[in-house]
Amino acid sequence: MADLTQQQWCEQCEKDDNAVILDVRTDAEFEEGYIPGAIQIDIFNGAEFLQRAKQLDPHKNYYVYCRSGGRSGQACMLLNSVGVKNAYNLKGGIMEYKGETIN
Incomplete structure (x- = not known):
């Protein structure tokens, strides 16, 4: 796991042909806006999160x-x-994210 700054996260993700964006917020938070292409898996739903995590490539x-x-x-x-x-954490989360979002 690596904590990446907003700039590092965006630059690395953009250049990565093997990238998958994961949004781990609740359904309500996700509906307020998300990063394009993100897959949502709510971490607060622990059992389902682990089950779906095990199915990821x-x-x-x-x-x-x-x-x-x-x-x-x-x-x-x-x-x-x-x-x-390889899992990369976005420091500051979507609150500090300056890139494109879908609302």
């Missing part, structure tokens, strides 16, 4: 975000624990 690179960076950090550690090698 462990060879992909996961760019993970939440509201402020805390939950996504936890999600990255959980992803690592189920065999995902």
Whole structure:
């Protein structure tokens, strides 16, 4: 797991042909706006989160975000624990994200 600044996260994700963007916020938060192409898996729903995490391709690179960076950090550690090698946490979360979002 790596904590990346907004700039690092965006630049790395943009250049990564193997990137998957994960939004780990709740359904209500997701509906307020999300990063284009993001897959939502609510970390607050622990059992479902772990089940879906185990189904992810462990060879992909996961760019993970939440509201402020805390939950996504936890999600990255959980992803690592189920065999995902590359999980990148967006420091500051979507609150500080300056890129495109879908509302």
